[in-house]
Amino acid sequence: MSAATTTTITEQLSNPERETVKIVNDAPIDEQIEELIRNNNQINITRTRHKKIALQPGIDKSGLAILPESTRKRLEDDDIDIAKGYPEVPERNKIPIFVDQAHAIRDYDVPFVDRGKGADPEKKALFGAAKEVINLTKNVGTEIVGLQLEDLTNQQKDELALLIAERVVVFFRDQKLSPTAQHKLGDYYGNIEVHAQTPQVPGLPGTTVIWNDYQVSQGMALNFSNSNLGNWDSTKYLSVGNQGWHTDLVHERQPTGYTHLHLDAIPEVGGDTIWSSGYGAYDKLSDEFKKFLDGKEAVYVSAHQYLDRDDPFGGPKRIERVHPLVRTHPATGWKFLYVNRGMTKRILGVSPVESDLILNYLFDVYEKNADLQVRFKWTNTKQGYGTSAIWDNRVSQHRNVWDHEGAEPRHGTRVTSLAEKPFFDPESKSQRESLGLYLHQWE
Numbered sequence: 001m002s003a004a005t006t007t008t009i010t011e012q013l014s015n016p017e018r019e020t021v022k023i024v025n026d027a028p029i030d031e032q033i034e035e036l037i038r039n040n041n042q043i044n045i046t047r048t049r050h051k052k053i054a055l056q057p058g059i060d061k062s063g064l065a066i067l068p069e070s071t072r073k074r075l076e077d078d079d080i081d082i083a084k085g086y087p088e089v090p091e092r093n094k095i096p097i098f099v100d101q102a103h104a105i106r107d108y109d110v111p112f113v114d115r116g117k118g119a120d121p122e123k124k125a126l127f128g129a130a131k132e133v134i135n136l137t138k139n140v141g142t143e144i145v146g147l148q149l150e151d152l153t154n155q156q157k158d159e160l161a162l163l164i165a166e167r168v169v170v171f172f173r174d175q176k177l178s179p180t181a182q183h184k185l186g187d188y189y190g191n192i193e194v195h196a197q198t199p200q201v202p203g204l205p206g207t208t209v210i211w212n213d214y215q216v217s218q219g220m221a222l223n224f225s226n227s228n229l230g231n232w233d234s235t236k237y238l239s240v241g242n243q244g245w246h247t248d249l250v251h252e253r254q255p256t257g258y259t260h261l262h263l264d265a266i267p268e269v270g271g272d273t274i275w276s277s278g279y280g281a282y283d284k285l286s287d288e289f290k291k292f293l294d295g296k297e298a299v300y301v302s303a304h305q306y307l308d309r310d311d312p313f314g315g316p317k318r319i320e321r322v323h324p325l326v327r328t329h330p331a332t333g334w335k336f337l338y339v340n341r342g343m344t345k346r347i348l349g350v351s352p353v354e355s356d357l358i359l360n361y362l363f364d365v366y367e368k369n370a371d372l373q374v375r376f377k378w379t380n381t382k383q384g385y386g387t388s389a390i391w392d393n394r395v396s397q398h399r400n401v402w403d404h405e406g407a408e409p410r411h412g413t414r415v416t417s418l419a420e421k422p423f424f425d426p427e428s429k430s431q432r433e434s435l436g437l438y439l440h441q442w443e
């Protein structure tokens with residue numbers, strides 16, 4: 001510190017004017033902070049890890065100016081009221097300030113039955129009605145042709161759940177699917193996650209708007225240089241957008257299961273999404289290493305940050321939750337690796353250095369094996385129609401490829417059904433073990 005600065009501070013401290021600062025009331029400091037934040041529109045209450053982005057709570061008129069025509073058609077066909085604006089960000093008084101408030105959201109057990117459990121393993125009702133069923137790679141990703149998601153019977157939905165659980169992600173093109181119908185399908189698959197601060201379709205909470213163009217219009221500094229970087233810890237390095245490998249919402253008490261993204265505005269070229277399999281990532285490990293990891297637990301954190309009530313000036317904090325590092329899937333019965341670079345922070349029972357070493361290796365295995373991945377090109381058909389991807393967030397990581405750099409609009413709605421409280425069954429088998437596929441025995 002320079003002498004001049006020291007003098008200045010000393011002068012300030014001895015300035016009698018300071019005494020004009022009064023304690024305004026006797027309320028505890030955390031309550032005063034909460035009141036200050038809630039009532040001051042200049043404080044960016046929705047601020048996440050993106051430094052410059054400032055979403056305004058409530059329905060945003062400015063979004064209408066960049067709303068793609070095909071999206072507008074889809075919303076209007078569904079009688080979604082966008083007269084006041086689009087999208088809708090939760091109201092200021094509903095957004096959590098403190099980490100304990102955020103942690104308390106859905107911090108209770110919700111009964112969950114996996115619709116895939118007990119479904120016909122041959123999936124005769126679903127496959128029999130489809131025009132074509134195309135496996136896009138050997139291990140991950142299947143496309144179903146000739147069916148409308150909105151028309152599926154419950155039996156077909158159950159078989160679809162099992163198919164997603166087995167194949168990690170399933171695609172449907174040329175879908176006439178309203179946000180309301182998408183929400184209804186998500187509701188069939190589990191308790192729908194309603195996010196505390198991300199943009200939603202107006203009047204349809206739980207239908208999250210996936211629209212980087214809007215975030216950029218609100219100040220998100222997404223560009224060619226900072227998107228799609230490899231080995232990128234999105235929470236540590238304050239990346240922007242959804243281009244790094246991740247699994248959605250791992251900090252939930254009952255994290256995400258079947259997750260449905262429907263894109264209704266799609267670039268002609270670019271904007272693909274890539275998925276990687278957690279079953280495959282587990283099966284890439286040696287038997288000895290699998291044995292070491294089985295039964296271990298780890299700390300999982302939220303993407304969003306909040307204040308610590310007991311240490312409000314100690315910097316932003318994330319929600320933390322402990323889950324098994326290796327999980328068992330309730331429908332397939334297969335074991336899978338449950339990690340992702342940004343949100344799996346620490347393995348319990350080993351030293352922090354050992355944890356970092358092991359986790360970094362596991363992230364690499366999950367992110368870097370081409371035979372565990374599928375890259376999907378979304379396609380546009382006619383206005384009001386779109387393409388759907390439904391994936392199992394338990395057994396996968398995904399990333400968006402932002403190579404179109406916003407030159408053409410890309411917009412979608414996501415409905416996320418929460419699944420079971422994660423568990424590990426020591427009797428369960430891996431995918432390849434269960435399917436009788438080759439597993440190398442290292443000497």
Ligand SMILES: [Fe+2]
Binds near residue numbers: 242246247248398
């Ligand atoms: Fe995501």
